[in-house]
Amino acid sequence: MPQVILVDDNIKALDGLRRHIPWHDTGCVCVGTAQNGIEALALCHALHPDVVITDVKMPQMDGIALCRQLHHSFPDMQIIVISAYDDFSFAQQAMSLGVKHYVLKPVNHQKIAELSAILLHMAQKTQQYTASMSAFFTSNDVDVLRQALLHTHEQQITQTITRIFASARLDVRVAKQIATHLVAVLYQHSSQFGLTTLVAHQSVNDGLAGINALQTVESVRDYVFRMYHNVMRYLNAQRNPSTEQLVQRILHYIEEHYGDADISTYAIAQKFHLSQSYLCQIYREHTRTSIHATITQKRIDGACECLKQDPQRSIAEIGRQVGYMDAQYFAKVFRRVRGLTPSEYRELATPI
Secondary structure, eight states: OOEEEEEOSOHHHHHHHHHHSOHHHHTOEEEEEESSHHHHHHHHHHHOOSEEEEESOOSSSOHHHHHHHHHHHOTTOEEEEEESOOOHHHHHHHHHTTOOEEEESSOOHHHHHHHHHHHHHHHHHHHHHHHHHHHHHHSSHHHHHHHHHHTTOHHHHHHHHHHHTTOTTOOHHHHHHHHHHHHHHHHHHHGGGTOSSOBTTBOHHHHHHHHHTOOSHHHHHHHHHHHHHHHHHHHHHHTSTHHHHHHHHHHHHHHHHTTOTTOOHHHHHHHTTOOHHHHHHHHHHHHSSOHHHHHHHHHHHHHHHHHHHOTTSOHHHHHHHTTOOOHHHHHHHHHHHHSSOHHHHHHHHSOO
């Protein structure tokens, strides 16, 4: 049931609205009253009502200033402005702040009926919103989309998104809420497949902000289509034979940089714009080993060559050359891989 706050500096007018609006018939409930914009704003922050009915001319903060604050802090809040001033400039300012209903005083029986009809319509829209959101969250559409992404079934994604946004009861507010959830699911899922923070070159916040700027259900639907199909193109590209070329580039990079002390799975993922989980997945699929094991093997092989070819260099210096800044740790890893200490290996490898 939508909750309503009444705002008017005239106590008699305020009480008249509270008593004469047939709340039960409108499907709404009055949860509070205020006598100026400052009081009303505080009440809105405390109660988060669905609707505010406000006068224009009030002390401390007038109705237009209140509308401006509410439009900024509560963009989905419905506002009805009541004014004794038949002045186009007031209506123009109010409409620019998202106000869709402007009722002129005096508030007689006819205007009470007008207000009641507006509130009833808002209550019906709220019921439709609740029903639509409930239908969406109790359906299996999100699970279907997850599976379609997992198996790159583009046709299934198209059919599912079309079905979600085809409901006749769907208005743009509901469409935006559903789209926000679908895009959040997309970012969460796609991060497992190499898109670390971006989908279609947008951050999560940018992607969600793009939804807020849309004005029709169709534009919201098309936006979600684009986001999902961009990810599908990425996934299809990653799953074709070119991943073999990608792994070869990674192997070449390790060969060139294993001596860098800061080389790691994370650093390589950043270099190739992949998530660590996806990098590890494709690397193991193509090499049957891990990146960490490859780096370690390259370092120890490089150390062995140095130990054989340059018997005068210190073991600590050779360790640093292959990426181990700590000589003791270098010796420990070398022994684990070769079964000998670096000194023992050098002694065996150096001709007498």
